[in-house]
Amino acid sequence: MHIRPRLNRCFSRKNKLNQTSRAPFPVPMGSSSPSPSPEPPQSSAPADGASNASLRWHILRRALLSRSASPRASEGTSNDPQEKGDTNKISRKTSRSFNLFECHTVPISQLNKSQGDSLNGNENGVECQRDVYVCYKLPCGGSPELNVIYRRDDSLELNDIEASNRFNIDTTGLVCCWPSEEVLAFYCINHSDMFRSKRVLELGAGYGLAGLVIAASVNAGEVVISDGNPQVVGYIQQNISINAETFGQTKVKPMTLHWDQEHASDMLNSFDIIVASDCTFFKQFHQSLARTVKSLLKHSETSQAIFLSPKRGDSLNKFLDIIKEYDLCYELIENYDPTVWNLHKSYLAGDDTSWPNYNEEHCYPLLVRITFGDFV
Known part of the structure; x- marks a missing residue:
């Protein structure tokens, strides 16, 4: 018998809350809001003796130069495999995930005309050039397929950051599909009965993989996939549009949802x-996230919020x-x-070395179930 280690907590305290307005998502670059807690130190120094901080500056420099239109941009990027290897290890942006789904890149030409019309621009447009499909x-009955549009690696642009500062929104949803999202999608498939x-509602969905998987595989009545960044919601x-035929009778819709704003009465x-x-990384948004869960979750013995979050x-x-x-x-x-x-x-254990920057604190998501009542 496989026994799952658990830690149960059920608390009831008088609600004493700070009702000041808070931003809905992590602080964008250039924000004056409080910074997140410092990350734990790495277990060993890079081989070339460079500090973690200097390597992170290398990551930023490489990203900015790669987006530059200047012909000298390539002169500023290093081809040293040692430097690139060290920055890959120190980076918190994963170049891979748990590989829980069989997947492959789809050429734009394989998408049919009706799908292509709903994409970012046309096949020759700037948007399509920066996207990957x-x-x-x-892994469920009938083996349905989903086509998901992402930004290409290192495609974050200056106007994305400017929009973040202007509208107080976040850009992390544009960076990649984070490992926790993949694990959440996998977990939902394996617990499909609970969604029937x-x-x-998916909060902070990014590109929406988990919400799309729920809509395509578990016979939910309705799935709302939300994020606070209008670009991400786009x-x-x-x-949703290119996968509409996969959802069957399930209603699926996107939503721009800021955690610190008043929510519609319905x-x-x-x-x-x-889900x-x-x-939960940025502490300054914990209050608004918890308030959103309590406001939107149905008061029922069977209702629950499922969070997958690293420590x-x-x-x-x-x-x-x-x-x-x-x-x-x-x-x-x-x-x-x-x-x-x-x-x-x-x-x-190092038995699988395909994820060189794997770190338990930042990569392995714990499961948190949140309800209004005691657990049985």
């Missing part, structure tokens, strides 16, 4: 299940402390899926 084969005929809309306490991945220092624990203040109960589960758990152990 990935086809996922889902339910109204589901991608979500496109991904949304209050109306969702049976709320989110890697949304990221003490950030996850701080969020769980906030959950207590909102009279919500939580259950923290470390080993929630044997496939994910075995991969995690393999990366930690």
